Amino acid sequence: MTPPVPPKHADTQQLRSIIAGVSDGVILIDPDQRIVWANQPALDMHGVPDLAGLGGTATGYRDRFELRYRNRHRLPEGEYPLERVMAGEAFDEVVVEVGLAGEADARWTHRIRSLVLTDEAGLPDLLVLILRDETERYDAEERFERSFNANPAPALILRLSDLRHIRVNRGFLEMTGYREDQVVGRSAYDVDVLEGAARRELAVERLREGRTIPQMEARLQLPDGREKCVVLAGQPIDIGSTACMLFTFADIDARQHAEAALRHSEERFALAFRALPVPAVLASAGDFRILLANEAFCHNTNRMEADVVGRSAKELPLWAEPEAAQVLMDKFRREGRLAGEDADLQVRDGGALACLISALVLVRSGALAATSRMLGCPPSSTATAEIRQARAPPSRTCRSASSPARRPSR
Structure with a gap:
């Protein structure tokens, strides 16, 4: 009669059958320190074709493979997981980098845990190493780290589980003046990037839900007490298996300062423009829509500013003789300026105001309202009045030399 299989052998065979098809690598070690079995994933994670490639024993394994921690420090003798x-x-x-002995660079990254199976007496019966290949994950994280640190756009990463900052790049430190130790490890309440957000309630709600935070303007509190205007946005990401929020920032301080300076410049221009002693308008390039009209223009054309601004030359109407004015406008588009050209402005009561028209381009821009022309209608001097009188038909009369010539209604 065939003797029965020893229970220990039977248990080992069952264990091998169970773990043969799992995706994790499994290495079985006998208490006498021999490597007795490994499944295919474990062999693949070491780049060997068979069990002998693992070295047979702990000493043989150490001779064939060099293990390092993630900080690149080599594991000393006695610290190998095996x-x-x-x-x-x-x-x-335990996370280690694995390479062939004698090679400078590691080839794989393993996450390892162990099991010690004991017999009925509580003595070690079978030793098990369970390996997971984390090479792609850690390689991706390293690429992300390099990209994150090298990216000049300010950014920081907040861990969602405890709302603590775990990464900050140089761009953020340079923009704010913080030191790394003033941010990393600190909570979102200590360094609150959402404190001055334009839509803070929405941003906080999205942060709690781990959802995308849309772009919004915010004022960051700087360590020296000043504030900085930024546009921020938040994107949920995973760092390993940790749910995080990636905050990115765009510094708009310079833009806001420029916009404020532009507003002040425009205000000063408008004041000076309205104070001009001669009739003048500021108009857009396309349909000559009036953007600004000074008091002299409104007075001489008998119009209120509210009746002029926002209306085109055709809607007013601006010109008493549209055909002649069109010739001037075509010349202006070709040459970019007009100087002392004869034209007649339409007065509200139906009359015509004879003027010498000068025009120039103030600003060139893709925006219609920014591409403007300015028309100056100078009051007639004595010489101008005489010229107007000489050119005018006998039925027309000119007003005094102190004001623009006004033609009667026809």
Whole structure:
């Protein structure tokens, strides 16, 4: 009669059958410190074709493979996971980089945990190493880290589980003046980038839900007490298995200062423009829509400013003789300026105001309202009045030399 299979052998065979098809690598070590079995994923994670490629024992394994921690420090003798489990130690989540002995660079990154199976007497019966290949994940994280740190756009990363900042790049530190230790490890309440957000309630709600925070303007509190105007946005990301929020920032301080300076400049221009002693308008390039009209223009054309601004030359109407004015406008578009050209402005009561028209381009821009022309209608001097009188038909009369010539209604 065939003797029965020893229970220990039977249990080992069942264990092998169970783990043969799992995706994690599994290495079985006998208490006598021999590597007795490994599944295919474990062999692939070491780049060897068979069990012998693992070295057979802890010493043989150490001779063939060099292990480092993530900080690139080599594991000393006795600290290899294989040696630790042989010493009866059960451990969880040890991450090491694995390379061939003698090579400078690691080839794989393994996350390893151990099991010590005991017999009925409580003595080690079988030692197990369970390996997970994290090479792609850690390579991706390294690429992200390099990109994150090299990116000149200010950014920081907040861990959602405890709302603590775990990464900050140089761009953010340079923009704000913070030191890294003033941000990393600190909570969102200590360094609150959403404190001055234009839509703070929405941003906080999205942060709690781990959802995208849309772009919005915000004022960051700087360590020296000043504020900085930024546009911020938040994007949920995973750092390893940790849910995080990536905040990115665009510094708009310079833009806001420029906009404020532009507003002040425009205000000063408008004041000076309205104070001009001669009739003048500021108009857009396309349909000659009036953007600004000074008091002299409104007085001489008998119009209120509210009746003029926002209306085109055709809608007013601006010209008493549109055909002749069109010739001038065509010349202006060709040459970019007019100087002392004869034209008649339409007065509100139906009359015509004879003027010498000068025009120039103030600003060139893609925006219609920014591409403008200015028309100056100078009061007639004595010489101008005489010229007007000489050119005018006998039925027309000119007013005094102190004001623009006004033609009667026809």
